[in-house]
Every structure is written in structure tokens, then in C-alpha cells.
Amino acid sequence: MLRRLTARSERWPLSRPFRIARGVKTAADVVVVNLQHGPHVGRGEAVPYARYDESVESVLAQIASVSADIEAGLSRAELQRKLAAGAARNAIDCALWDLEAQQAGRTVADLAGVQTPGEIVTAVTVSLDEPARMSxxxxxxxxxxxxKVKVDAFDPLTSVQAVRAAAPEARLIVDPNESWSASLLAELLPQLAALRVDLIEQPLAAAEDASLENLKPAVPICADxxxxxxADLERVARRYQAVNxxxxxxxxxxxxxxxxxxxRQLGLTLMAGCMVSTSLSVAPALLVAQDASFIDLDGPWWLAQDRENGMIFANGRMRAPRGLWGEPRA
Known part of the structure; x- marks a missing residue:
């Protein structure tokens, strides 16, 4: 019996605008893959991202290009060679994992040899706005x-100061989303250290991060x-202290x-992150979050309404209910 693959796009409105240095989102546009084999259905969700030259249409086209191979039985290992890394492969790969769990009567965590975290601390994001509103x-x-504090290159220090004053006990991640220059980073590092910032995420454009080579920053810098x-990690390890x-x-x-x-082998700090998405995207990421020093999986927290059996958020902590992804379902 052949598998049957279907893919569709969905739009999930946000409860409030999500602003970062490169733009604003008012909805999460996702692509969902369903992979059926007999009575079992595996699901996967991905977020096409314009920063990586992806759109809903291009991701659906990529999925369609390998649909016949997947339906004929292409394995996860073969998929890694068949399709480039990105949102399309993510949706199919997670659907394959979920299908395997249904067929085996086991959890994906068991199949992968990892533990599923229980309740975890996740970063909660303050999106870019006027400092008073960020406060x-x-x-x-x-x-x-x-x-997590989203900033750009226009007076980011004031924004971080406003958040620190309003949340004096919280650990802080500052995320400029590639908007800073090397000189601005050098200027801000000691001031951010004084504000007890724990991590700076991708301050420079990815194509311009060579200036970070062998830098010993006052605040660790994370590659996103x-x-x-x-394949990127040997280079990244010379420029960053952490990886998202x-x-x-x-x-x-x-x-x-x-x-x-x-x-882990390279001695880098691990961060587990996500795009703004539904809980179907975040559920597989929980398996990466095991033992991560920083977890940033609040994507579904921004939705006006999440999927049934979605993540449960409270006071910067989250947990996954049963029945969403990665385990046998009745």
C-alpha cells in the first residue's frame, strides 16, 4: 500500500503584532503536511521564511516535487539527500517521524533515543516598539x-534599559535580527553586560559576521x-559562543x-528556537530543547487561537499536552 501525502497552507492570526528589525507579522502563515499510510497519519508543520527566499508557494512546490517519492516509500535518510534544508523538508521530515511513531506504537522521543522535557522555561518575547510600550x-x-528583547539599530540600548527596569529579575536575550554593525556591537557590549544581558542573538548580518572571528565578547553571542x-558549525564555532x-x-x-x-562536541551553548507558528511546529522542537541552555519556543503564545491540544503557557513556562504530535493517537 502506498502512502498518501497532502500539503496545504494555513493562516493563523496573531493576538497582537509581532515586530522585529526586518518587519512586522500579524499572522503565522504555515504549511502542513499530512502523510497517511493505512490507518495511520503523520503530521508536520513548517513556516516559509522570506529571509531565506521562501514563500508558501515555493514551499508547496518543493513538497510537490518529491511527493511521488515520499508516497513510494522514500525514507527520512533519503529525504536529507533529496531535498535541501528548509521549511519544505522540515514539514515532510516531521510528518515521517510522526507516522513512524503511529506505526510503531511508540513516541518519537523513544524512537530518537531522547527524552521529552516536561514543563520547561521558554523565553517570552517583547517585540520591537517604542521603549515605553516595550516597558x-x-x-x-x-x-x-x-x-527576549527584539531591537533594531535605532537606540537599542534604551529599549533594553526599559525592559530591564520593568523586569529586573528576568534573564535577558537581546535579538537585533542582523540589524547591527560591528561598530555598534562593540559600543554596546559593555553596556549590555552591565544590564545583565545573558545572550545577544545574531547582531550582525550573516554575510558580514567575519568580524566576530575569535572575539571574546563580554556577553556571549548566538548564531541564528x-x-x-x-555543516555550518565549524565556521560558526570560530565566531559565536552559542547556536540557535x-x-x-x-x-x-x-x-x-x-x-x-x-x-555539544564543539563546546557551544545550545539554544532551541522556533518561528511564529502553531504548536504543531513546536512539538518536535521540544526534543531538541532537552538540556538546552536557552529555549525560545513561544511562537504559539502569539496566536489569537492555537490548535487543539496546543502548548500550555503560564508565567514563562510551557508544557505539551498529549495527543498533538509524536506519539500514538487513538
Whole structure:
């Protein structure tokens, strides 16, 4: 019996605008793959990202290009060679993992040889806005243990100061989304250290991060846009102290688990992240988050309404209910 693959796009409105240095989102546009084999259905979700020259249409086209191979029985290992890393491969890879779990009557965590975290601390994001509004947003989540602050190159220090004043006890990640120059980073590093910032995420454009080579920064710097797969890590290890693993960059859980192991071997700090998405995208990322020093999986927290059996968020902590992804379903 052949498998049957279907793919569709979905739009999930946000409860409020999500602003970063390169733009604003008011909805999460995702692509969902269903892979059926007999009575079992595996599901995977991905987020096409314009920064990586992806669109909903291009991702659906990529999925269609390998649909016949997947339906004929293409394995996850073969998929890694058949399709480049990115959102399309992520959706298919996660659907394959989920299908395997249904067929085996086991969890994906068991199949992958990892543990599923229980309740975890996730970063909660304060999106880019006027400093006064960022202060208000931070005050509303001040009880969260970890806050991510989105900034750009226009007076970012004032924004971070506003968040720190409103949330004096929280650990902070500052994320400029590639908007800073090397000179601005050098100027801000000691001031951000004084504000007790724990991590700076991708301050420079990925194509311009050579200036970070062998830098010993006062605040650790994390690669996001500069690190997609394990093939990037030798270079990244010379320029960064941490790596943010996202399944939409790695092209699925299969490569993400390989990348996680290589991050540890290189002595880099592990961060597990996601795009703004539904909980179906985040569920596989929980397996990467095991033992991560920083977890940033609040994507579904931004939705006006999430999927049934979605992640449960409270005070900067999250947990996954049963029945969403990666385990046998009735």
C-alpha cells in the first residue's frame, strides 16, 4: 500500500503584532503536511521564511516535487539527500517521524533515543516598539524567568534599559535580527553586560559576521541566521559562543538532532528556537530543547487561537499536552 501525502497552507492570526528589525507579522502563515499510510497519519508543520527566499508557494512546490517519492516509500535518510534544508523538508521530515511513531506504537522521543522535557522555561518575547510600550509589555510578563528583547539599530540600548527596569529579575536575550554593525556591537557590549544581558542573538548580518572571528565578547553571542545545519558549525564555532537550532532551518528533526550533538562536541551553548507558528511546529522542537541552555519556543503564545491540544503557557513556562504530535493517537 502506498502512502498518501497532502500539503496545504494555513493562516493563523496573531493576538497582537509581532515586530522585529526586518518587519512586522500579524499572522503565522504555515504549511502542513499530512502523510497517511493505512490507518495511520503523520503530521508536520513548517513556516516559509522570506529571509531565506521562501514563500508558501515555493514551499508547496518543493513538497510537490518529491511527493511521488515520499508516497513510494522514500525514507527520512533519503529525504536529507533529496531535498535541501528548509521549511519544505522540515514539514515532510516531521510528518515521517510522526507516522513512524503511529506505526510503531511508540513516541518519537523513544524512537530518537531522547527524552521529552516536561514543563520547561521558554523565553517570552517583547517585540520591537517604542521603549515605553516595550516597558509595558515587559511589565506584563515580569514574572517570566527569561525574556527576549527584539531591537533594531535605532537606540537599542534604551529599549533594553526599559525592559530591564520593568523586569529586573528576568534573564535577558537581546535579538537585533542582523540589524547591527560591528561598530555598534562593540559600543554596546559593555553596556549590555552591565544590564545583565545573558545572550545577544545574531547582531550582525550573516554575510558580514567575519568580524566576530575569535572575539571574546563580554556577553556571549548566538548564531541564528548564520547557522542552518551541522555543516555550518565549524565556521560558526570560530565566531559565536552559542547556536540557535530551528527546525525550519535544519530541514527537520532528523538534521536538528545531528546538529544538536555536534554543537555539544564543539563546546557551544545550545539554544532551541522556533518561528511564529502553531504548536504543531513546536512539538518536535521540544526534543531538541532537552538540556538546552536557552529555549525560545513561544511562537504559539502569539496566536489569537492555537490548535487543539496546543502548548500550555503560564508565567514563562510551557508544557505539551498529549495527543498533538509524536506519539500514538487513538
Amino acid at each position: 509595558e509589555a515587559a511589565a506584563a510578563i515580569a514574572g517570566s524567568p527569561l525574556i 541566521e548564520s547557522a542552518h545545519t551541522s 537550532i530551528k527546525l525550519d532551518k535544519t530541514g527537520g528533526l532528523t538534521e536538528a538532532l545531528v546538529m544538536r550533538e555536534r554543537v
